[in-house]
Amino acid sequence: MMSIAVEASTSSSSSSAAALRVLIVEDLPRVQAALRELIDEPGRLEVAGVADTESQAIADYQALQPDAVVIDLSLRQGTGLGVITALRRSEAATGRRPLLIVLTNHAFPVLETACRNAGADHFLDKSRDFRQVRALLEQARGA
Numbered sequence: 001m002m003s004i005a006v007e008a009s010t011s012s013s014s015s016s017a018a019a020l021r022v023l024i025v026e027d028l029p030r031v032q033a034a035l036r037e038l039i040d041e042p043g044r045l046e047v048a049g050v051a052d053t054e055s056q057a058i059a060d061y062q063a064l065q066p067d068a069v070v071i072d073l074s075l076r077q078g079t080g081l082g083v084i085t086a087l088r089r090s091e092a093a094t095g096r097r098p099l100l101i102v103l104t105n106h107a108f109p110v111l112e113t114a115c116r117n118a119g120a121d122h123f124l125d126k127s128r129d130f131r132q133v134r135a136l137l138e139q140a141r142g143a
Helices: 002-012 029-039 054-064 080-094 109-118 132-141
Strands: 020-025 045-051 068-071 099-104 122-125
Touching: 020 029, 020 054, 020 132, 029 045, 029 132, 045 054, 045 132, 054 068, 054 080, 068 080, 068 132, 080 099, 080 109, 099 109, 099 132, 109 122, 122 132
Parallel strands: 020 045, 020 068, 068 099, 099 122
Antiparallel strands: none
């Protein structure tokens, strides 16, 4: 029954089926809004959800199954590093490997090393590399 629903939605709108789905993990509303504006483009890239705590990010990831996650290190509760660790740990059970992009104001080498060791694919400085998020998502989509 579930596969019939998926097939029906795929046949009615093949362009949205090709969209790369992104979960934003960020606690500042202004940055959330800026990321939505940067990312959202119907049929290509779409924001599947926004989480502002570590526990919400993990729950939203499990529920939404996004293709990519943009993660801030400083959250309202928990850390982005905790999110990365949990998502990479869940790979064995789910067989899914989302693209993980860290976007932080704390772009220190020691934090980059920790994030990459935990499984982050990219580590970006918010003030310098913000727009690069879009390019990385487009590249992952194959556009």
